[in-house]
Amino acid sequence: MTPRGVLRSGVALATIVASVLLLGASATPPPVPDDPADPTRAAEYWLDGARIREAWQTTRGDGVTIAVIDTGIGKVPGVFDEAVVGGTDVSGSGSPDGRTPVGAIDGNHGSWVASLAAGRGAADGKGMIGVAPEADLLSISVGFGAAAAVPFTDQVAKAMRWAVDNGADIINLSFTTNTLDWDKSWDEAFLYAFEHDVVVVVAAGNRGSGTNIIGAPATIPGVLTVGGVDQTGTASLEASTQGITIGIAAPSEGLRGVSADGKVIQWSGTSGAAPIVAGIAALIRSAHPDLDAANVINRIIKTAIAVPGMTKLPDPLYGYGLIDAQAAITADVPKVSENPMGDLAEWVRLFRRADTVPQPEPTAAPVEVPPLPAADAPTDPGSPLLPSAESLRYGTLPLIAFTVPGILVALGVTAAARRIRSARARTPHS
Template structure:
């Protein structure tokens, strides 16, 4: 989330992108092949396997830990968060007084962050959080907010028992204002671990942003599904740890997404994952103070990039199982504050505003029993060109005859749906047996590729592949009447009797 005026949100879905998604969804819905389809919510949570969450949950699920989500509020009635959200606080008159309503009607950012941290799961069709036994303290700043709201939110969370404070937000100011630095230091003095998103390149960030660059804050960058540094994440000397950030799914209010979920790539989600990891550490080691929790997190990180701490991965990529099981010597001070300087400045005063963590993606699951999942990608101008192409192809498909199969009807008569006065081309007899040459090719411009199976190119529903008789003939009127008569055999570009048909239309090949 990037808060209103001096702040800007690292929200997962921008309003303009969502509008584009809504407009283009019917044309650009992608249905993976059934054999490879990721058709449940859980199957999109690739980071659970990366973090070895099933093994970690045999050790702890985060019971006894409270995570404050300072954001736009949290929908306490979301199916993935019922029973997870405690009474919280609103920092201004426009926010929900107890924080248990998502005031961000366009993006549902706070609900998604809370779901990533502590979604209760409940089957493959629900999102499982990193720490499903932890509780969420929602601190709502409303749909838009100011520096004062963040300051009030951090201080309120620290005063009301937050063990972890998640700040998936960013300032547009070059340097964190003194009052925000003071609020963070106050939270650290109250034994809270403060986690913040480092920033996103798409939003104009070029260095680690505030409040992530405040000494003592766990500044989170990101990596992709292969463990490589994610190009959309910022980097800088303040980076502390890297977390999964590519295509992170999370629950949102139904008003944001009809199916209640969105996908996005950004450090907002990466920070929420680390907040969940910290909750698990605090649950497993309840006697550790915040300094030693942070120390355990960074000392067990898996070194990546240049040896030692580096601007991309910080101390390394998060290693949850090591953080929960490895022996780590205690420290007397937070390793992120020892010898730390004030956050860096950034030229240009304010960062360019932005509204999302990456390309807006609407996730959809259409069948709880294992239907093909659909993903709508809004990727800007390139996708518009694809939409135009798909629309043209779809219109052509509606007029297409079956591919390679015999025409229904009695031998020597036109197929159903053709005009009764249309003469049968000389030289053509009854339908061909499997493997023989098919009927004459389509008249140029009259027909397009055959109607396609929903999963991609293939035979029409209910029929086997080309060259075999259909199990049941299509209804009268299929295929539709041609717009031009078929030329006689042997005409230019057309095979005569006994000649093989031309190669199949490339549009009919598997994509």
């Protein structure tokens, strides 16, 4: 891995840096111990590619707290011990301070994320260093998968509130649910964060792990969703996904991270792109403590580097473009009054608590119908073998009326026939 930054349309990093120097960028020594020749430090190509080293001339994140809601931040001397100022476990299987890695497979994930956001780095300028090396960290351990002792949605809702109540200025969420919708309990939890002026940074997810579309919490209005790019600034095919909720793109391939045992590993995914952006958000909040969360997010997206081929904003691959830490801190960006990534409160009003449309009231008076006449009193049905008035009226009498004349006619015809035969018998034959 060469110590090169994110490239834009094939333009070498050296050209970008040269153009910055021509604009009068500061050439003073870096304010943090930093040895770019160190192999580990050199592999952190995003420090130059996203202009983070330049941003360090202004701030390193002092006074800002980043909450990492993940599998727990390991106890690594020099990297995390001074950085982590508090923590808790919401999984039911970790330690009370949130520092015991949770999960046999993903246990190191939280440490990798934290080291990218605010790892301290060694005093001699070597080894892994985070984007905001003077920011504080909160470690909130959660458990992923079906084996978790507490339902995952409950864990996240509780973790969000704990982070806010314990001083988080920024919350990093490097996970996805692979579904567009989210549990209703997250409505209140995320609203709680937004109402307390917290920037929430979320990973978009990775195609390589089966995420073909962005899922919650990256779909929640108001969060800053981070898509991933490779070392050339091109949207990553495996270590990112796409969707209209992406707000910004950051490196997601060839990343470095410190495991819970202190070892530096290489990894990829928007799980790493998100804490890079969370660290830059910490730099902005440190340099501009007067800015609210909406304006921190606005600075990040308004100073993003456009990628050739982007036809609309936000772009489903890059959002508003590639992250630029120096510009996000120093550029003159007009303030906004609303979060450019959406309004969760309005979404909840429309889709969760929509007011019922009043039912129309009748305008005509009801029509009064006169009562029906009283029914006839019931009669004794009598014996079925004896004739009744009804059977006589409708049965016997009509039968007599038609039968008697018929009999008389038949008798008359018979008598006439007999007379004719008698008369023929008395007449002589010739």
